[in-house]
Amino acid sequence: MKIPPIADIRRISKAMARHKYLLVIAVAGLILLSWPKGQSQAKKEIEHGTEGYAGFSIEETEEKMAQALSQIEGAGRVCVMLTLKSDMEIVFQQDLDKKTNSGHSGQEAVATQEESKRKTVLTNSSEPLVQKKLYPIYQGVLVICDGAENAAVQLAVKEAVSALTGLSGRAVNVNRMARGDLDKEGRRKLHPK
Numbered sequence: 001m002k003i004p005p006i007a008d009i010r011r012i013s014k015a016m017a018r019h020k021y022l023l024v025i026a027v028a029g030l031i032l033l034s035w036p037k038g039q040s041q042a043k044k045e046i047e048h049g050t051e052g053y054a055g056f057s058i059e060e061t062e063e064k065m066a067q068a069l070s071q072i073e074g075a076g077r078v079c080v081m082l083t084l085k086s087d088m089e090i091v092f093q094q095d096l097d098k099k100t101n102s103g104h105s106g107q108e109a110v111a112t113q114e115e116s117k118r119k120t121v122l123t124n125s126s127e128p129l130v131q132k133k134l135y136p137i138y139q140g141v142l143v144i145c146d147g148a149e150n151a152a153v154q155l156a157v158k159e160a161v162s163a164l165t166g167l168s169g170r171a172v173n174v175n176r177m178a179r180g181d182l183d184k185e186g187r188r189k190l191h192p193k
Contacts, residue, residue: 076146
């Protein structure tokens with residue numbers, strides 16, 4: 001390995017001295033780019049709703065319910081469809097800052113102004129603090145199963161669905177599954193017209 005002559009080193013140090021501010025700015029920029037995002041950025045994401053939370057999945061619930069209902073004696077193959085009045089909602093803990101400005105002009109009172117600002121409370125790990133989770137409210141359920149022609153099976157399915165969803169029997173509709181071609185998963189094949 002060849003060692004650079006002293007003249008080259010001096011020339012490089014003179015060039016660095018002339019452009020030292022440019023080098024400082026470039027290094028500071030690189031440090032800021034690699035800096036992890038702070039709480040202020042996390043607060044902005046929360047306010048705009050970009051933070052994700054694992055929530056309720058209607059498809060998973062329908063599938064689990066169908067699996068459970070298929071275990072009822074005589075039910076056979078089961079397909080479930082749920083309808084919702086409202087979806088899952090997560091309520092975050094918030095601080096409310098109120099400022100009241102009132103002025104007096106001599107003996108007359110001037111109008112009072114109130115200003116309030118809500119801020120989402122964050123945990124130590126910059127996650128929003130969850131105050132409560134409002135789970136979905138079911139509106140109705142359609143159950144299609146092989147054994148729906150049997151009144152006892154139909155009643156057992158209605159009672160099970162009512163127990164799982166909190167709905168009355170009037171909001172649960174149980175129908176017989178159509179006979180026909182089935183796919184590998186036991187579902188009816190759809191034929192294009």
